[in-house]
Amino acid sequence: xxxxxxxxxxxxxxxxxxxxxxxxxxxxxxxxxxxxxxxxxxxxxxxxxxxxxxxxxxxxxxxxxxxxxxxxxxxxxxxxxxxxxxxxxxxxxxxxxxxxxxxxxxxxxxxxxxxxxxxxxxxxxxxxxxxxxxxxxxxxxxxxxxxxxxxxxxxxxxxxxxxxxxxxxxxxxxxxxxxxxxxxxxxxxxxxxxxxxxxxxxxxxxxxxxxxxxxxxxxxxxxxxxxxxxxxxxxxxxxxxxxxxxxxxxxxxxxxxxxxxxxxxxxxxxxxxxxxxxxxxxxxxxxxxxxxxxxxxxxxxxxxxxxxxxxxxxxxxxxxxxxxxxxxxxxxxxxxxxxxxxxxxxxxxxxxxxxxxx
Amino acid sequence: xxxxxxxxxxxxxxxxxxxxxxxxxxxxxxxxxxxxxxxxxxxxxxxxxxxxxxxxxxxxxxxxxxxxxxxxxxxxxxxxxxxxxxxxxxxxxxxxxxxxxxxxxxxxxxxxxxxxxxxxxxxxxxxxxxxxxxxxxxxxxxxxxxxxxxxxxxxxxxxxxxxxxxxxxxxxxxxxxxxxxxxxxxxxxxxxxxxxxxxxxxxxxxxxxxxxxxxxxxxxxxxxxxxxxxxxxxxxxxxxxxxxxxxxxxxxxxxxxxxxxxxxxxxxxxxxxxxxxxxxxxxxxxxxxxxxxxxxxxxxxxxxxxxxxxxxxxxxxxxxxxxxxxxxxxxxxxxxxxxxxxxxxxxxxxxxxxxxxx
Numbered sequence: 001x002x003x004x005x006x007x008x009x010x011x012x013x014x015x016x017x018x019x020x021x022x023x024x025x026x027x028x029x030x031x032x033x034x035x036x037x038x039x040x041x042x043x044x045x046x047x048x049x050x051x052x053x054x055x056x057x058x059x060x061x062x063x064x065x066x067x068x069x070x071x072x073x074x075x076x077x078x079x080x081x082x083x084x085x086x087x088x089x090x091x092x093x094x095x096x097x098x099x100x101x102x103x104x105x106x107x108x109x110x111x112x113x114x115x116x117x118x119x120x121x122x123x124x125x126x127x128x129x130x131x132x133x134x135x136x137x138x139x140x141x142x143x144x145x146x147x148x149x150x151x152x153x154x155x156x157x158x159x160x161x162x163x164x165x166x167x168x169x170x171x172x173x174x175x176x177x178x179x180x181x182x183x184x185x186x187x188x189x190x191x192x193x194x195x196x197x198x199x200x201x202x203x204x205x206x207x208x209x210x211x212x213x214x215x216x217x218x219x220x221x222x223x224x225x226x227x228x229x230x231x232x233x234x235x236x237x238x239x240x241x242x243x244x245x246x247x248x249x250x251x252x253x254x255x256x257x258x259x260x261x262x263x264x265x266x267x268x269x270x271x272x273x274x275x276x277x278x279x280x281x282x283x284x285x286x287x288x289x290x291x292x293x294x295x296x297x298x299x300x301x302x303x304x305x306x307x308x309x310x311x312x313x314x315x316x317x318x319x320x321x322x323x324x325x326x327x328x329x330x331x332x333x334x335x336x337x338x339x340x341x342x343x344x345x346x347x348x349x350x351x352x353x354x355x356x357x358x
Numbered sequence: 359x360x361x362x363x364x365x366x367x368x369x370x371x372x373x374x375x376x377x378x379x380x381x382x383x384x385x386x387x388x389x390x391x392x393x394x395x396x397x398x399x400x401x402x403x404x405x406x407x408x409x410x411x412x413x414x415x416x417x418x419x420x421x422x423x424x425x426x427x428x429x430x431x432x433x434x435x436x437x438x439x440x441x442x443x444x445x446x447x448x449x450x451x452x453x454x455x456x457x458x459x460x461x462x463x464x465x466x467x468x469x470x471x472x473x474x475x476x477x478x479x480x481x482x483x484x485x486x487x488x489x490x491x492x493x494x495x496x497x498x499x500x501x502x503x504x505x506x507x508x509x510x511x512x513x514x515x516x517x518x519x520x521x522x523x524x525x526x527x528x529x530x531x532x533x534x535x536x537x538x539x540x541x542x543x544x545x546x547x548x549x550x551x552x553x554x555x556x557x558x559x560x561x562x563x564x565x566x567x568x569x570x571x572x573x574x575x576x577x578x579x580x581x582x583x584x585x586x587x588x589x590x591x592x593x594x595x596x597x598x599x600x601x602x603x604x605x606x607x608x609x610x611x612x613x614x615x616x617x618x619x620x621x622x623x624x625x626x627x628x629x630x631x632x633x634x635x636x637x638x639x640x641x642x643x644x645x646x647x648x649x650x651x652x653x654x655x656x657x658x659x660x661x662x663x664x665x666x667x668x669x670x671x672x673x674x675x676x677x678x679x680x681x682x683x684x685x686x687x688x689x690x691x692x693x694x695x696x697x698x699x700x701x702x703x704x705x706x707x708x709x710x711x712x713x714x715x716x
Contacts, residue, residue: 001390002390003389003390003391005390005391005395005396007395007396007397007400008397009397009594010394010395010396010397010398010594010597011395012391012395013392013394013395018383018384018392018395019384021383022380022383022384025376025379025380025383026373026376026377026380031361031678032359032360032361032363032676032678033361033363033370033678034371034376036368036371036556036602037363037365037368037369037370037371037376038363038365038368039365039366039367039368039679040368040557041684042365042679072430072431072432072435072558072559072596073430073431073435073579074430074593074594075593076578076579076592076593077430077431077579079577079578079579080577080578080579080580084577104578107578108577108578111575111576111577191594193594198394198596198597198598199398199594199595199596199597199598200430200558200559200595200596200597200598200599201430201558201596217469218469219437219438219442219466219469220434220437220438220462220465220466221431221434221435221437221438222438222580234434235432235433235434236367236368236432236549236551236557237557237558238430238556238557238558238559238596238599239368239556239557239558240556240557240558240598240599241558241596241598244394318390320389320390320391321397321400326399
């Protein structure tokens, strides 16, 4: 049975991408072997890498003074690389704390220097994003770090703060989901396994001048310059992951680019939230209205028993991955770019039926 | 055309593995989506991970007091993680320098503390492995590090040194290619993209007591304990890479385990070296007889022009990836576990024909 996969990441990928990758798995472009088996210095892989870079640059309108690189270790490795590379001694690293992932980034930064939390919703259980217009990072901070979408708490920045120091954004769960101005950021990074491809790497979009900050004693593989100066080919990159990313971003361009993706994401989220809001309190989304995520929609049912039953019945009906994060409980539907409207329609129908019978 | 792929890594994978992965790419075990799309916390992926672990432990006879983990960043990231985790202040890190990869490991270690090279073949252009029986690492060194096979220079340890301090081995290009006693090592690590699967991670086999050495200020993602304590699931691992590794190691067990693999590798290397040695000097292998690698066989022709022609003609005949490393020149045939004897036979026939006509 074809299922709809609402996992938070690794997550569903577009059917056409999966089918194409399957078709050419053992024989890429008539070369007699899979892209996975080719050297990362072979012209076929160079083509894949160039295509991935070009797609990201085009779709996100990445300015020329930014480099795009692929770094292993996911966003969690970036939590360490950021302070190792971008901390300027004597200048605090500033953060907005909007959830588990922000807190992890702060924890790693503390190993390297002074940190300062300038906005937080921790005391309200991370149920909203503090007003971005009121976030005032210091001009002389090392950087200001935000988490644009909070996968666990179902919140998302609707607008971005202004920052006179370099603003860094962990966009793991909403990169390439909506139009934004890259030039407002010093660096954007994202684990690939939600909107971009399989797990096993982070995409890092970094302003060229920031790469020069790194102190001399940082190891080679943990320096941004190692990646920017070698087009991600200093050592063997995760070639198959980059290949999948190139196919996923091909698909984004084929369906109409970022405008079409954003339009679809808006429609999908609107339908799902209206099903929650129209349920007369049976389904409850705890997030402030102006902070609701269009990528990770969370809700509760009247009891944990009903939540467990909901997940079980949905799985049986062909909708998997709906259980909330183990630290938050409840239900979570991750509806990244690759989730089609049909998946939301099926889920919404199921929700209505479930409510009637429970 | 089916080709034989002699790339040094990423490298050829067993046909049966590629075909199986292709078959279940979009629908793993009837789950309705690919293993790549499943959560790393899903029971299906847990099964994959358990299988990978069990296969490595069984095939390599890894003792119970060693952990097996998967870390992103390849062997190059290990060059940094090793001194970050295992350097004991005041106790030198000792190395045998047998090539480019040894030298890179030494370079990273120098960022963290005192290093000492106790054996080297650098002055002889790395054409041999210094006698392992004469390597005498200090009892009170932090560790002693070797590179068991040198992909670029075509050399390989035939026996291992004795060490009273923990011996660490980069086995990127010959892990699981022959029987060895894991208990002689403090840690064995390998980039996966040669004998184990696709690029994008290193397999690390580490003695449990060594994990406790790490200083408090090492970031989470760079601590061995983060991986050993969470069975490689602290953050999202490269799930598809681990899946491919589980299939490759399934294959190793199916064909008869490490004894059969070693037997095949011995036969393959013997045939290829005999073709070189029997060519009346047309093909020349520069490596000392007691240091020849059974994984990466290198040779020269009478001129660089002939070498270029050899590579070109071989490619046309369906044998790819034979060009030597850009830093060494010449010809290199990487004949890892997955290269079948048929590939060697075809190559040897081609070499004889090429010699006759040039």
